[in-house]
Amino acid sequence: MSRIVIIGGGPAGYEAALVAAQLDADVTVVEAEGAGGACVLSDCVPSKTFIASSDVVTGYRDTEEFGVHSGGLEAVTVDAPAVHGRVKRLALAQSSDIHAKLVKAGVNYVHGTARLGDDTLGHTHRVIVTPSHGDAEYAVDATMVLLATGATPRVLPSAVPDGERILTWRQVYDLAELPEHLIVIGSGVTGAEFASAYLAMGVAVTLVSSRDRVMPHEDADAAMAIEQVFRARGMTILNNSRANAVRRTGDGVEVELAGGRTVTGSHALMAVGAVPNTANLGLTEYGVGVAPGGYITVDRVSRTNVPGIYAAGDCTGVLPLASVAAMQGRIAVWHALGEAVAPLRLSTVAANVFTDPELATVGVSQNEVDAQPTLARQVMLPLAGNARAKMAGLEDGFVKLFCRPLSGQVIGGVVVAPNASELILPITMAVENHLTVDQLAHTITIYPSLSGSITEAARQLMLHDQD
Numbered sequence: 286m287s288r289i290v291i292i293g294g295g296p297a298g299y300e301a302a303l304v305a306a307q308l309d310a311d312v313t314v315v316e317a318e319g320a321g322g323a324c325v326l327s328d329c330v331p332s333k334t335f336i337a338s339s340d341v342v343t344g345y346r347d348t349e350e351f352g353v354h355s356g357g358l359e360a361v362t363v364d365a366p367a368v369h370g371r372v373k374r375l376a377l378a379q380s381s382d383i384h385a386k387l388v389k390a391g392v393n394y395v396h397g398t399a400r401l402g403d404d405t406l407g408h409t410h411r412v413i414v415t416p417s418h419g420d421a422e423y424a425v426d427a428t429m430v431l432l433a434t435g436a437t438p439r440v441l442p443s444a445v446p447d448g449e450r451i452l453t454w455r456q457v458y459d460l461a462e463l464p465e466h467l468i469v470i471g472s473g474v475t476g477a478e479f480a481s482a483y484l485a486m487g488v489a490v491t492l493v494s495s496r497d498r499v500m501p502h503e504d505a506d507a508a509m510a511i512e513q514v515f516r517a518r519g520m521t522i523l524n525n526s527r528a529n530a531v532r533r534t535g536d537g538v539e540v541e542l543a544g545g546r547t548v549t550g551s552h553a554l555m556a557v558g559a560v561p562n563t564a565n566l567g568l569t570e571y572g573v574g575v576a577p578g579g580y581i582t583v584d585r586v587s588r589t590n591v592p593g594i595y596a597a598g599d600c601t602g603v604l605p606l607a608s609v610a611a612m613q614g615r616i617a618v619w620h621a622l623g624e625a626v627a628p629l630r631l632s633t634v635a636a637n638v639f640t641d642p643e644l645a646t647v648g649v650s651q652n653e654v655d656a657q658p659t660l661a662r663q664v665m666l667p668l669a670g671n672a673r674a675k676m677a678g679l680e681d682g683f684v685k686l687f688c689r690p691l692s693g694q695v696i697g698g699v700v701v702a703p704n705a706s707e708l709i710l711p712i713t714m715a716v717e718n719h720l721t722v723d724q725l726a727h728t729i730t731i732y733p734s735l736s737g738s739i740t741e742a743a744r745q746l747m748l749h750d751q752d
């Protein structure tokens with residue numbers, strides 16, 4: 286029987302463990318914090334639960350326009366401990382569900398830390414396990430080891446989080462009340478999501494962006510549309526502003542920007558990226574290849590350079606999404622156990638930024654098309670023209686579709702809309718299954734619906750074909 290040890294119980298680790306158990310392997314997961322990993326306990330799940338509360342507040346915006354007298358946003362108060370309590374309860378419940386699922390599947394779950402041992406024994410690998418509850422360290426010899434240890438918020442030496450005023454995204458749920466004025470440092474996806482949620486909850490937000498726009502890695506039209514919404518709702522956005530240092534003042538924080546300018550607020554949220562948890566795994570001693578920045582080097586079936594040692598998820602830096610981590614983990618196990626497996630394909634991965642409105646993307650990007658205009662034809666339809674959007678009072682957002690110039694095959698899309706994370710599915714299915722704009726356009730959508738804009742965009746690209 287194959288013996289598999291998985292270090293880390295986030296989406297990469299636990300999804301891999303479920304596949305291994307299904308294939309009758311003897312599988313152990315060693316996890317330091319709790320089943321589900323950082324994804325469930327401190328990153329993805331808590332942030333989306335927090336955003337769910339901010340969405341409730343958003344429901345009270347502009348009610349007068351609909352003929353509903355609610356008192357508006359001014360009448361809404363947010364009970365921070367109650368919101369945070371819900372966030373933590375939901376994360377723990379999700380973690381406990383995952384733990385139960387693993388145990389039911391026959392996975393040996395160990396609460397503790399693990400690292401590679403210092404010797405290899407022929408065709409097995411030694412893993413040293415240190416249980417959390419003071420039990421003695423012990424060794425397990427495995428035929429396959431999966432490293433799935435995730436990542437940790439990056440700390441700038443001149444802006445060290447103290448958990449009170451200078452915070453990482455993992456510490457915000459311990460605040461007794463909402464910040465009065467939150468300065469968010471870093472306008473990547475994490476920074477933008479928190480800035481959006483706090484703004485919705487009535488917090489004064491300043492977003493410090495080191496680039497010329499928020500979310501520099503996202504579709505520029507989409508990022509600009511969201512930046513405009515942020516500004517219109519009162520967010521202060523400081524573009525081309527790198528934070529050099531963050532200091533505590535008497536009752537707040539002072540952020541020093543490159544160039545010497547300072548900004549003051551009550552709290553600072555550091556959202557300047559993450560570093561992989563790979564320092565204490567014994568990788569160098571074991572000869573496992575690590576790229577600059579500490580990411581474990583893997584191929585498209587999650588193999589490291591050492592046979593039998595695989596890695597998956599954020600510790601590889603391939604694409605830090607829960608969905609990708611899970612697939613990398615499954616692929617690793619399928620490969621190790623000799624199942625037929627297709628290498629990881631990133632070109633059809635859909636991603637979503639949970640701002641208000643949301644921003645979802647799949648397939649080729651505008652940057653790729655701009656660099657190689659023969660790659661695609663495209664159309665961008667503002668939602669403002671959509672009947673359902675008008676009924677719902679939606680003025681911002683759009684649908685963008687890319688297709689191959691001759692065949693009309695759909696190769697990508699962008700949606701900016703309140704539920705873009707749901708609306709992107711038809712485009713993802715089209716990209717994944719090589720559907721054409723004709724096929725999309727011939728699909729009858731619900732009337733009225735936002736998804737009608739997707740088929741409408743496809744129809745416009747179809748008409749172009751007849752020119």
Ligand SMILES: Cc1cc2nc3c(=O)[nH]c(=O)nc-3n(C[C@H](O)[C@H](O)[C@H](O)COP(=O)(O)OP(=O)(O)OC[C@H]3O[C@@H](n4cnc5c(N)ncnc54)[C@H](O)[C@@H]3O)c2cc1C
Pocket residue numbers: 292293294295296297298315316317318319321322323324325328329330332333397398399400433434435436454475562565566597598599600604605606607608609610639
């Ligand atoms: C604020 C935020 C919001 C996000 N939102 C989304 C989202 O909406 N959608 C999405 O797809 N992705 C989202 N992500 C990304 C997503 O959280 C990660 O891609 C995902 O968590 C990666 O999973 P993983 O299994 O690689 O690692 P993790 O979830 O980080 O789990 C790794 C686990 O390994 C443990 N560990 C580390 N070292 C050891 C050791 N030596 N021994 C034992 N255990 C160890 C850690 O404690 C951790 O629990 C978000 C990220 C952040 C920061």
Ligand SMILES: NC(=O)c1ccc[n+]([C@@H]2O[C@H](COP(=O)([O-])OP(=O)(O)OC[C@H]3O[C@@H](n4cnc5c(N)ncnc54)[C@H](O)[C@@H]3O)[C@@H](O)[C@H]2O)c1
Pocket residue numbers: 441470471472473474475476478493494495496501526527528529556557558559604605606636637638639
């Ligand atoms: N909804 C989601 O799926 C979701 C949500 C959050 C994160 N994630 C994943 O996590 C990844 C990382 O996102 P992230 O936003 O945490 O990190 P990031 O590295 O993408 O963004 C950090 C930003 O901070 C900026 N920065 C760094 N130092 C700075 C300084 N001193 N002053 C001002 N700005 C500074 C960087 O230029 C960068 O734009 C994403 O690519 C995504 O894959 C996904």
